[in-house]
Amino acid sequence: MKFMIIFWGIFLFFFCVPFPIFIYMVSEELATEPRNSLAVSYGYLGFSLLIWGYVIIFFINKLFITTFKEKNAIRSIVQNGIPREAKIIDYKLLKYIPKKNMNLIQVGLSFPNLSNTVIEHKMMFHDSKPHEKRFDVGNKIKVLLNPKISQEPYFILSDQKVGFNSFGIILRVAFIVFLIVYVTGLYYYFYMRESFDFGWRFLTFMHPIIFSGVMTIIYVLVFQLIFGRLLKNTKEERILFSGRNAEAHIISVSETGLTVNDQPQIMFQLSFKDFRGTEHITVYKKIVSRLNLSSVPKKGTVQIMYDENDPKKVMIPRGF
Template sequence: MKFMIIFWTLYMLVFCIPFPIFLYVMIEDISTEPRNSLAISYVYLGFSILIWLYVLFFMINNLLVKTFKEKNAISNIMQNGIPRDAEITNYKLVKYSPKTKTNMIHITFSFRNLKNTLIQQEMMFYDTKPQEKRFDAGNTIKVLLNPSPSKEPHYILSGSQTKFKVNNLLVRVLFIAFLIAYVIGLYGYFYIRESFDFGWRFLTFMHPIIFSGIMFFLTILIVNYIVGKFVKNKKDEYILFAGRNTKATIISVSQTGLTVNDQPQIMFQVSFKDFRGNEHIAVYKKIISLLHLSSVPKNGSIEVLYDENDPKKIMIPKIF
């Protein structure tokens, strides 16, 4: 996750800022005559403002507003969360920090969701008291479930503490301030440089004022709506924490033809009865590692979780 944040930040700082300006300087000559009619220039201007307002709103919302909302959500779960006992099934030491005498650990644990269905989760965090061996395999810990399964986080460890990382927050504020200054500077610099008393009639689609905003917009679109779709499936998350479980009969298993990083997407068609006794046929798609492809069941029965309000929506927590 940290690598992805660094990669996309560098991508934006290179391809969304200097690249559009460099491209414009290479292919456009400064003209002392207007390039467009007054009406078209205002269309371009309005379009650029809308693009930049979206980009700035997205950045402020995701880098600052959501951080405060998540802190409030965790505080709410601490007060109103539904307690569950969780059994630790696997413990792994990732890294030891001699300076702080803490362990970064990865644990796997199971507990019952909001519908009393046993589910499994993984978590990586710093254990500040490793000498107490609280998270060894076989131990039981307390978790608090979010009463609203459609909202994140879905659960927290009991006794969790929330605090802002000052350095992290400062970097976010500085990035947003830089972006706002860049946008203001972009409009101001090119207006002074190219308007020649004709207003905004120097604007074209490839002008940095517009094209730089479009590059930011496309980057946000890729990260948020395409990459994010495969990294985290919100529908699966909801069903995992609020769904009911049952045994389903496998009707068919096939590849969809879609691959992500050369990993195929598999489509399961299953039939099952819900807790009311009604029978349903549902489809579930999941990206499967090539290493586990041979272990995917092709027939027989399999455990599924389903949304009791819409049983067509299912997930398969354990495929192999």
């Protein structure tokens, strides 16, 4: 999955940055006269500055501001987190790093959430002391829940360390510098090449200064709206870490017609009573592997979790 994300990221980035310039340089003839009026050309210039300004701010936010916010959030959990005892119910060694004598592992944990409902959750992290075998199945560890349910992360290990990867920070700084230099160079190069003392009147919507910026925004939205949702379902995680459980009656089960990577989306119509005794009817949609379609319950009851403040929001925590 990680390789595919990197591959498609590089592939889309190629179509956002060098490809529009290459097509323009090959297909467009160098114009020695103004292409637009002064007002239109400055409109295009302002539009391009807005686009590139948004792109630069977006990456600064994602690469730096969000990272610092997450670090501060972890520090806050260390100070104010709600302690829970978690039982290790699953252990998987993903990779051994001999240089650091460190294991990359995935463990399954079982512990009470903020509503004291016992939940199960898998997490992946580096074990810096594998010889201690702290994360063997059956062992118990301390975790801290984030009392601010609208803020990630939702929990941490009680002895979790907070720090920055110096090499990673250098790469991020280098990327932002490259992006700023690229955008500045884009304006400078084409202005010197095509202005002919007419200022910015060579700009059109399909000019690389504008069109590559538009393509980059599309690239950003694709990864933000599509890949982000595939990799993480924030709404369900919030319900998992703060919601209550209930037994729901299955009214109907059907396919919505939507597929993701050829995996169908299944819609459940459910009825249940919350802890106050109030009955609710709601709909829950879930992407299910075709290999597991036979195990999807069609009738009877199923265990769900629901948002106490908005019981219409539910999830089915057990996979199928």
